[in-house]
Amino acid sequence: MRSKLMLSALALGVVAAMPALAKDRVGYQAIAAGSLTTAEQTITAERAIFPDRPELMLNLAAVYARTGRQAQARALYADVLGREAVAMDMADGSVRTSHELARTGLTRLTTAMATR
Template structure:
């Protein structure tokens, strides 16, 4: 049985949420910073957390979103690949909707491909 997690997924994926595990830490997945366009701040925070938890899908997916938004598509691809290599967990994207981390990563990869095509 997969663990159900509550996550704040980056705005690139279009579905904000509240993390129950994050109640004691302000913005642990950098959702607010990403929403505010503070990508450098969000990236710094996510990379620091990723050093402690290198396979945590929430961190990998949000860092991939930052890389995609700042046109570092190869780095974004790497983060999505790492999210796919990590455990597939169910992430609560909003109170009434959960989705597997692998599905979210694959959707992000599709968006990356569209972004690459648009840049050609």
Template sequence: MRATKLIIVAAMLGVPAASAGAQNRTDPYAHNAIERGQFSEAEASLRAQLLVEPAKPELLLNLAAIYARTNRLEQAEALYARVMAGEDVSLLLRPDYALGAHAIAQRGLRKLDVQRTAGR
């Protein structure tokens, strides 16, 4: 695995997120918009960033989580699959807690299964 990075998909997957002060000022992963529930703004930001960095797991995971939250389960699943097909990088979810991108994607996929079951 390469160096640990900061990602804020944690809250959507049931892991307490890092404080806003720990975030990059430019907010490349749309953490602030996600935290405020501004999913349209966050989605637009993440999609624009994915044009520049199409395989970046931090972007893919956050966009997948937004899709899951907005009941676009197939799109979320496709993004989680893209993460699983890529390198399993270590991502810092909080200052004291890191997890691999694949493990986060697997957790997201399990949550999609629960959503699908609940929706039946």
């Protein structure tokens, strides 16, 4: 099973141009633009409909991490790791699993905490 995913380039280090979407339902464009409040609102609304979509959990975790809510980010990354791994198409054309991305997010949280 492969999920289309647009994760924040800033949150997970994915560097690529992403074509504009008619409707940004996963918060990617808002995160990339630095509009974290808008991203959180978009993702939260989508999670009310699709609570188990890993791309929503990962993007919301990235928003939480960037807004100082490390405990919430860790909980979402752990939730992703507790589910079946899903292959995801990244903005740069690569394919990574939801588990790889969650582990990357957790590593970044740990690194950020260590440098404070």
